[in-house]
């Protein structure tokens with residue numbers, strides 16, 4: 529039988545591949561502070577690396593369907609936004625069936641879902657297009673008292689919704705420039721990705737951290753990440769020591785930066801779009 533060549537895959541297939549690859553690469557990256565990685569479960573009792581992989585793979589049909597919806601509707605508007613919401617909710621159900629009820633990738637469904645659709649629609653203006661989609665109000669979205677909503681009420685924090693509506697500033701202004709700067713310094717790809725994650729953590733109001741550890745957790749995350757970068761980044765001995773300290777500090781606070789992890793996956797996805805389409 530003739531082997532299928534990569535360029536014979538449809539655009540939607542390739543975007544879904546890129547999104548799942550980004551999620552798996554994020555999960556595998558180690559050592560991430562207090563997050564699930566190759567070393568262990570971080571600050572999570574119900575997550576492990578195999579579950580993160582299975583969850584990422586379960587989302588492939590959802591990402592493909594989001595890209596196909598964007599191609600079919602072919603314009604930014606409420607019909608596409610509401611179709612994406614419906615596909616996202618179904619994807620969330622598929623994830624929960626795979627993980628037996630554990631929330632592995634809720635934030636990633638939101639961020640990477642919007643970016644996948646945006647890449648299918650406007651490959652030259654992906655984050656702007658994703659932001660315009662995120663600004664549209666899906667009339668069928670449920671309004672649960674999520675952790676994000678609870679910490680928004682308590683601390684006025686801006687969460688996943690606003691990050692997308694603003695065009696992913698944590699990725700575009702922090703993560704992606706750091707990823708590329710670290711690569712230019714020849715620190716190795718894994719260290720460049722760790723540095724990108726740390727750069728995202730320096731300013732993010734991660735609602736997972738806020739919910740679990742309040743403003744103290746956010747300060748520990750932001751200042752600790754900054755300290756690693758100022759010490760020379762994760763490829764240096766001084767930076768590694770700071771990274772280890774940050775890991776211990778976040779574990780002691782039970783503070784898991786799950787939102788930052790999702791945004792690292794978004795960063796890897798956007799990085800790879802160049803040249804892949």
Ligand SMILES: CC(C)(COP(=O)(O)OP(=O)(O)OC[C@H]1O[C@@H](n2cnc3c(N)ncnc32)[C@H](O[C@H]2O[C@H](COP(=O)(O)OP(=O)(O)OP(=O)(O)O)[C@@H](O)[C@H]2O)[C@@H]1O)[C@@H](O)C(=O)NCCC(=O)NCCS
Nearest residue numbers: 616632633634635636674676687688691734735736786787
């Ligand atoms: C619009 C939504 C994003 C909902 O937003 P909201 O803030 O109301 O909802 P949350 O349920 O709190 O989820 C947001 C998830 O986004 C990630 N995140 C956190 N902070 C940020 C940030 N500043 N910027 C970007 N992304 C951020 C984070 O996801 C990761 O953490 C998950 C674990 O979270 P947590 O809830 O704390 O943990 P649990 O296991 O549930 O509890 P404990 O362990 O603490 O006991 C993990 O999954 C990561 O992915 C936030 O969780 C959008 O999601 C939405 O509308 N959803 C409804 C369904 C839908 O329509 N979907 C389709 C949309 S196209």
Ligand SMILES: Nc1ncnc2[nH]cnc12
Nearest residue numbers: 555563564632786789790
């Ligand atoms: N590696 C990870 N660990 C814990 N929560 C996450 N959410 C997304 N990626 C994660």
